[in-house]
Each structure stands twice: as structure tokens, then as C-alpha cells.
Amino acid sequence: xxxxxxxxxxxxxxxxxxxxxxxxxxxxxxxxxxxxxxxxxxxxxxxxxxxxxxxxxxxxxxxxxxxxxxxxxxxxxxxxxxxxxxxxxxxxxxxxxxxxxxxxxxxxxxxxxxxxxxxxxxxxxxxxxxxxxxxxxxxxxxxxxxxxxxxxxxxxxxxxxxxxxx
Numbered sequence: 283x284x285x286x287x288x289x290x291x292x293x294x295x296x297x298x299x300x301x302x303x304x305x306x307x308x309x310x311x312x313x314x315x316x317x318x319x320x321x322x323x324x325x326x327x328x329x330x331x332x333x334x335x336x337x338x339x340x341x342x343x344x345x346x347x348x349x350x351x352x353x354x355x356x357x358x359x360x361x362x363x364x365x366x367x368x369x370x371x372x373x374x375x376x377x378x379x380x381x382x383x384x385x386x387x388x389x390x391x392x393x394x395x396x397x398x399x400x401x402x403x404x405x406x407x408x409x410x411x412x413x414x415x416x417x418x419x420x421x422x423x424x425x426x427x428x429x430x431x432x433x434x435x436x437x438x439x440x441x442x443x444x445x446x447x448x
Contacts, residue, residue: 322339322340322343325339325403325418326339328414328418329407329411329414329415329418330411330414331411335406335407338406339403339406342399342402342403342406343399346395346396346399349395350392350395350396353388353391353392353395354392356384356388357385357388357389357392360381360384360385360388361385363381364378364381364382364385367381400419403415404416404419
């Protein structure tokens with residue numbers, strides 16, 4: 283009887299731990315998806331949009347995210363197709379060229395979409411907002427270090443581990 287009681291306690295403990303880890307996993311997925319929202323809120327807050335601008339910004343942002351999401355999905359699928367070729371016996375160079383051309387085409391479309399979004403965003407700003415917008419963009423483009431997941435700045439020369447020596 284004591285063996286069964288111990289097993290039930292252990293089983294309950296394991297079920298609780300699984301529930302905890304599932305909760306943490308799904309919580310982190312939700313937080314990863316909201317990263318873009320944080321950037322949008324940052325821009326809207328920094329530019330101090332009025333109600334009309336905010337409404338226009340939200341519509342632009344939603345359309346932009348939809349386009350970018352589609353392009354990122356296409357890139358991911360193309361890269362999966364490309365790297366699945368590692369496991370085939372023969373690889374046709376023209377097929378590899380076609381896949382990498384498609385990846386490049388989608389990357390180009392993503393960059394153009396991002397540029398057009400920020401161009402439209404700048405155009406909807408008033409003169410004071412345009413100055414602040416220019417400052418935000420320049421800070422983002424000319425940052426000395428990149429931010430890691432914890433938001434800490436890291437110098438550019440330390441973004442990768444040192445090469446392995448054989």
C-alpha cells in the first residue's frame with residue numbers, strides 16, 4: 283500500500299511539473315510574438331502620435347506585418363527545401379540556383395516592404411515628429427553594438443565566439 287501511495291505522489295508531482303513547463307513554454311511563445319508589438323508601441327510612443335495618426339499607424343503596421351510574415355514564411359520554406367537537398371544523393375546545380383534565387387527574391391521583397399513601410403511612416407509625421415523619426419532611424423542603423431535577448435548592448439566584435447583551433 284505504501285508503494286502505491288509513493289507512486290501516486292510521484293505521478294502527481296510529474297503531472298504538475300509537466301503542466302508548469304508547458305505553461306512556461308507557451309508563455310515564452312506569446313512573448314516572442316509580441317516583440318513586434320513592443321517595437322510598434324515604442325515608435326508610436328516616441329513619435330507622440332495623435333489619435334488619427336495612431337489609427338493610421340496601426341492599419342499600416344498590421345498590413346506591413348502581414349506582408350512580412352508571408353515573406354518570412356516563404357524564405358523559411360525555401361531554406362528548408364534547400365537544406366533538405368543535403369540528404370539526397372545527387373544535387374542539380376540549376377535546382378539549387380533556382381531555390382537560392384527564390385530566397386534572394388523574397389529577401390529583396392522583405393527589404394523593400396520594410397523600406398516602404400518606414401518611408402510611409404515618415405511621411406505621415408508632422409515636422410517635429412519627422413526630426414524625432416530621423417533620430418530613431420539613425421540610432422537604429424548606426425548603433426555601435428547590437429542588443430542581445432536580455433537587452434544588453436554588446437560590441438560588434440564580440441558577436442560571435444572565437445574560431446575553433448584544430
